[in-house]
Amino acid sequence: GEDVEQSLFLSVREGDSSVINCTYTDSSSTYLYWYKQEPGAGLQLLTYIFSNMDMKQDQRLTVLLNKKDKHLSLRIADTQTGDSAIYFCAEHYGNNRLAFGKGNQVVVIP
Amino acid sequence: EPEVTQTPSHQVTQMGQEVILRCVPISNHLYFYWYRQILGQKVEFLVSFYNNEISEKSEIFDDQFSVERPDGSNFTLKIRSTKLEDSAMYFCASSETGREGYTFGSGTRLTVV
Numbered sequence: 001g002e003d004v005e006q007s008l009f010l011s012v013r014e015g016d017s018s019v020i021n022c023t024y025t026d027s028s029s030t031y032l033y034w035y036k037q038e039p040g041a042g043l044q045l046l047t048y049i050f051s052n053m054d055m056k057q058d059q060r061l062t063v064l065l066n067k068k069d070k071h072l073s074l075r076i077a078d079t080q081t082g083d084s085a086i087y088f089c090a091e092h093y094g095n096n097r098l099a100f101g102k103g104n105q106v107v108v109i110p
Numbered sequence: 111e112p113e114v115t116q117t118p119s120h121q122v123t124q125m126g127q128e129v130i131l132r133c134v135p136i137s138n139h140l141y142f143y144w145y146r147q148i149l150g151q152k153v154e155f156l157v158s159f160y161n162n163e164i165s166e167k168s169e170i171f172d173d174q175f176s177v178e179r180p181d182g183s184n185f186t187l188k189i190r191s192t193k194l195e196d197s198a199m200y201f202c203a204s205s206e207t208g209r210e211g212y213t214f215g216s217g218t219r220l221t222v223v
Contacts (some may be wrong), residue, residue: 004152031209042114042201043153043214088153095166096141096208100153 004091006101013109018079020104022072022089029091032065033098034074037086046074046087076106084108112136116202116215123192123222131187131218133202141205142185143212144177146170146198153201159185160208192222 003025012018024032033048049056049063049072056063062075072089086103093099115134123129135142144156157167159177176188185204189196199219203212 031211033211035214040216042116042216043203045211045213048211090153092209096158096160097143097155097166097168098145098153098212099155102152 004089004099004101006087006089006104008102009105009107011107011109012079014079014081016079018076018083018106018108020074020076020087020089020106022074022101022104024070024072024089024091024099026091026093026099027067027070029093031092032063032072033090033092034061034063034072035088035090035100037088037103039085043088079106079108081108081110112213114202114204114213114215116200116218118218119216120219121221123220125194125222126191129189129192129220131189131200131202131220133185133187133215134183135185135202135204136206136213137183139204139206139213141165141208141212142177142179143203143205144187145201145203145214147201147217148195148198156187156200158208189220192220194222196220197222 005023034046035043060077064073088103090098090100142159147153157171158165174190199217201217202215205212
């Protein structure tokens with residue numbers, strides 16, 4: 001099946017930028033997503049990128065997509081304590097399903 | 111902002127019992143999903159539902175599982191005879207188009223003892 005890989009843990013100082021990386025396997029994926037999960041909460045859609053784009057910026061979030069390497073990244077500028085969470089990348093595949101990575105825990109140090 | 115509502119937030123059940131997890135998707139959404147997350151593992155797709163029928167299901171979604179949209183607003187997941195390994199967080203999601211991202215509920219934590 002589809003396999004989405006993420007590194008597990010990132011610690012960052014408040015105000016710095018954080019970058020989370022992800023690799024995916026299905027080159028025919030049309031949409032790729034970043035979700036955020038705060039403790040005890042559900043999955044919150046942060047942003048998504050269509051596969052014909054290289055970059056998408058949305059306020060403090062920048063998504064970069066390298067289709068050749070099947071690599072997706074999320075940059076959070078001016079990281080704040082409220083950004084502490086687990087971040088999941090996901091790819092859309094098949095008829096109508098998402099494949100998620102294991103998630104990357106981001107801890108923001110004040 | 112519209113949200114997907116799931117009840118209960120936590121359910122404890124004995125092995126072999128039937129459970130029904132409930133979800134109220136966003137009202138104008140047409141696509142509905144169930145995912146689960148076993149503690150420490152990836153979020154896994156279970157099933158998608160569109161136009162009152164299952165459109166896709168994973169290998170996990172065996173005969174013990176069923177979904178229903180009984181009344182046009184609720185979307186339920188039934189596990190007929192729960193096993194210990196069914197213990198997980200179950201997330202419901204809905205989507206307007208099935209593409210530009212899904213809205214997830216806060217999940218139901220199912221504990222089978």
